[in-house]
Amino acid sequence: MLQIRGLRKQFHVAGKEIPILDIPEWHVGQGEKIAITGPSGSGKSTLLHLISGIMRPDEGDILIGENKLSGMSEALRDRFRGEHIGYILQDFHLIPSLTARENVEIALARNRNTGRGERLELINHWFERVGMLERRDHKPSQLSRGQQQRVAIIRALISGPTLVLADEPTGSLDWETADEIAELLLELCGSDRHTLLVVTHDLRMAERFPTCRHIHEINEIHRRVRKQGGLAI
Numbered sequence: 001m002l003q004i005r006g007l008r009k010q011f012h013v014a015g016k017e018i019p020i021l022d023i024p025e026w027h028v029g030q031g032e033k034i035a036i037t038g039p040s041g042s043g044k045s046t047l048l049h050l051i052s053g054i055m056r057p058d059e060g061d062i063l064i065g066e067n068k069l070s071g072m073s074e075a076l077r078d079r080f081r082g083e084h085i086g087y088i089l090q091d092f093h094l095i096p097s098l099t100a101r102e103n104v105e106i107a108l109a110r111n112r113n114t115g116r117g118e119r120l121e122l123i124n125h126w127f128e129r130v131g132m133l134e135r136r137d138h139k140p141s142q143l144s145r146g147q148q149q150r151v152a153i154i155r156a157l158i159s160g161p162t163l164v165l166a167d168e169p170t171g172s173l174d175w176e177t178a179d180e181i182a183e184l185l186l187e188l189c190g191s192d193r194h195t196l197l198v199v200t201h202d203l204r205m206a207e208r209f210p211t212c213r214h215i216h217e218i219n220e221i222h223r224r225v226r227k228q229g230g231l232a233i
């Protein structure tokens with residue numbers, strides 16, 4: 001469902017080009033659940049930014065299903081992301097002035113052309129699924145961090161994306177809450193319909209996943225830079 005070919009990304013920093021990613025070939029099958037681990041600065045978040053189309057590669061192709069991201073205009077990539085990709089971040093990024101339900105509703109209204117009644121029914125169903133029905137009219141500041149992440153997970157999944165990307169989803173949570181969130185994410189993405197890629201430093205979380213890959217198994221930059229006698233990133 002996800003294919004990466006000849007992908008390269010570098011950043012221009014202080015007059016120098018710093019290579020970050022070099023992925024000759026990587027395939028992820030429909031329904032796979034993969035945790036990607038690796039040291040800080042090894043390009044994990046950059047990889048997710050490229051797969052979501054938020055960032056463009058310098059070279060190479062990313063295909064999601066039959067859809068080649070490099071062949072799309074920025075507007076088309078934004079639409080494609082809204083319709084097919086769910087993104088979960090460490091810091092939730094909920095809108096503070098809106099309630100939990102409203103945060104979910106604006107994402108749903110943007111991505112799905114449904115009537116309000118149908119939307120509210122679906123939203124209630126999801127809040128019930130994550131055990132937060134009674135909290136749906138609370139603002140983010142009135143919720144715990146774990147609860148805020150549950151709302152962010154609903155927001156990412158409610159439109160039925162085929163690909164779910166999560167960047168350190170448990171990074172700002174205590175261990176117990178992190179375990180609950182990892183469990184919830186795997187349960188909600190459990191069907192073959194959802195492909196789930198999570199980048200994490202949390203090895204306890206990574207071990208729960210059917211597949212766990214170190215970024216250096218995918219990204220050849222580390223090997224190449226070392227071979228050239230450069231600094232390892």
Ligand SMILES: Nc1ncnc2c1ncn2[C@@H]1O[C@H](COP(=O)(O)OP(=O)(O)OP(=O)(O)O)[C@@H](O)[C@H]1O
Pocket residue numbers: 011012013020038039040041042043044045046047
């Ligand atoms: N927009 C940018 N401009 C310049 N350098 C960048 C930019 N974005 C990321 N980098 C650099 O690219 C490298 C990879 O960053 P990235 O955030 O992908 O790493 P990461 O593996 O996700 O790290 P962490 O685990 O700490 O989040 C880092 O050295 C970072 O400083």
